[in-house]
Amino acid sequence: MKAWLIALSAIVTRENLRFVRQRGRFLAALVRPLVWLIVFAAGFRAALGVSIIPPYQTYITYEVYILPGLCGMIQLFNGMQSSLSLVYDQEMGSMRLLLTSPLPRWWLLFSKLLAGVIVSILQVAVFLAIAALTGITVPPIGYVAVLPALVISGLMLGALGLLVSSTVRQLENFAGVMNFVIFPMFFLSSALYPLWKMAESSPLLRDICALNPFTYAVELIRFALYGELNLTALAWVSVCFVLFMLAALWGYDPARAMLRSKA
Amino acid sequence: MIGLEISHVSYSYGSFKALDDVSFSVEPGRFCALLGPNGAGKSTLFALLTRLIATGEGHISVAGFDIARDPRAALARIGVVFQQPTLDLDMTVRRNLRYFAGLHGLSGRQAASAIEAALTQLGMAERADEQVRALNGGHRRRMEIARALIHGPQILLLDEPTVGLDAASRQAITDHVHVLAESGLAVLWATHLVDEIRPTDQVVVLHRGKVLSNSSAEDLAGGQGLAKAFLSMTAEGREVPV
Numbered sequence: 072m073k074a075w076l077i078a079l080s081a082i083v084t085r086e087n088l089r090f091v092r093q094r095g096r097f098l099a100a101l102v103r104p105l106v107w108l109i110v111f112a113a114g115f116r117a118a119l120g121v122s123i124i125p126p127y128q129t130y131i132t133y134e135v136y137i138l139p140g141l142c143g144m145i146q147l148f149n150g151m152q153s154s155l156s157l158v159y160d161q162e163m164g165s166m167r168l169l170l171t172s173p174l175p176r177w178w179l180l181f182s183k184l185l186a187g188v189i190v191s192i193l194q195v196a197v198f199l200a201i202a203a204l205t206g207i208t209v210p211p212i213g214y215v216a217v218l219p220a221l222v223i224s225g226l227m228l229g230a231l232g233l234l235v236s237s238t239v240r241q242l243e244n245f246a247g248v249m250n251f252v253i254f255p256m257f258f259l260s261s262a263l264y265p266l267w268k269m270a271e272s273s274p275l276l277r278d279i280c281a282l283n284p285f286t287y288a289v290e291l292i293r294f295a296l297y298g299e300l301n302l303t304a305l306a307w308v309s310v311c312f313v314l315f316m317l318a319a320l321w322g323y324d325p326a327r328a329m330l331r332s333k334a
Numbered sequence: 335m336i337g338l339e340i341s342h343v344s345y346s347y348g349s350f351k352a353l354d355d356v357s358f359s360v361e362p363g364r365f366c367a368l369l370g371p372n373g374a375g376k377s378t379l380f381a382l383l384t385r386l387i388a389t390g391e392g393h394i395s396v397a398g399f400d401i402a403r404d405p406r407a408a409l410a411r412i413g414v415v416f417q418q419p420t421l422d423l424d425m426t427v428r429r430n431l432r433y434f435a436g437l438h439g440l441s442g443r444q445a446a447s448a449i450e451a452a453l454t455q456l457g458m459a460e461r462a463d464e465q466v467r468a469l470n471g472g473h474r475r476r477m478e479i480a481r482a483l484i485h486g487p488q489i490l491l492l493d494e495p496t497v498g499l500d501a502a503s504r505q506a507i508t509d510h511v512h513v514l515a516e517s518g519l520a521v522l523w524a525t526h527l528v529d530e531i532r533p534t535d536q537v538v539v540l541h542r543g544k545v546l547s548n549s550s551a552e553d554l555a556g557g558q559g560l561a562k563a564f565l566s567m568t569a570e571g572r573e574v575p576v
Contacts, residue, residue: 073439074438074439075439077436077439077440077441078436078437078438078439080436080441081432081433081435081436081437081441082433082436082437084433084436085422085425085433088422088425088429089422089424092424164416164418164419164420165420165422167384167386167416167418167420168414168416168420168434168437169437170384170385170386171384171385171409171412171414171437172409172437172438173405173406173407173409173410173438173439174406174437174439175406179437
């Protein structure tokens, strides 16, 4: 068991060192949600009124509403990005090295996912700090309570990324994943608008949003930011994580990645 | 058998048969060159030996452990140097090696002393704190060989490790690995360059997925020179025995 933890720690350390050194990636990961928070939310504040819904105790501004969704967005992008790089060429060499470890393959892939999650939590922490500086805050307890929520939502989104990139051949680049996975998941969720608002314009879209695992990741984060536990969201996110991880492990085929790298 | 044993191994990518009934073994203390032109199946064989892919046809035994039945014990006894560099260029040599040591369950003092020993063995100890990006190709390769030795493997696999290196670096790396073989490791060195092979080395010629010959370099050369013997065996249009 000690060897397993040593390997996990080695993988997490490496991913974090790599991330800190890649300043461009770090900035991009921050600028994206900040543009949404500062520009998009300012424009939509007037158009969208958000009534009192749990976990909020009072009327809130639109910026406050989309804060958890943008945390989820950071994790969504990060999960897809790290899983894609894990499967495709640029990481093929280091992936081969990783798989020469005598530890079980599932543990190595899980460690890789967890390392990506920790990177995403660093991004979310900086994002929340900048948001706080602009006056968008949550109760102090929320900054602590959100950590476990971010771990489980990050794992679920990372496993989804792994599943998508290892099984869907057509999605061979990030643009494809953006168009067919990230954008639909993000827009068809409760990240930008509450589901009751969506139901007003289209009950069908509302139902689709209600099936989207990303909705539950966002709600898990939203409630945690206010020190509350949304059990339904936790159950959905946990079940989806297990399913995605099992499917990804089943679908992950190094031979295919090897053939691709030879091509 | 303590070394490496490959018996009746076949592997196909769809309808393309990359390896066809491949059998040979490498004993401890031997330098075995796996000689074959591009596309012979060398990289596929390496992928099987490192458990990157698996086959239901044939058996591979590493230091007495069947790689299909006991992959973890087998992998723990293999050191690998891949054809494609697998280094983090922006990290130091030591940091790269520490990551690898971690993957094999080594940490703290145990990892530090294993890293020090491996770097010293390859004459790289003084470069431990340099960034990999600052190293030349030959030193990077040496570092990868040192990395492959950290966990004390019994088998060392090298997949065309001299690709892209100048003549002096190639010579130095070939010499280093021969010394490692003499110290007791079973070495499997994939190459298509005959000048990396010494007369007493074992040579397995692989062509279109089949083993054409398994003997010492001297015997294979048969007085006409190894290059000529290899070219005549693998010349285009030559039929592969069925």
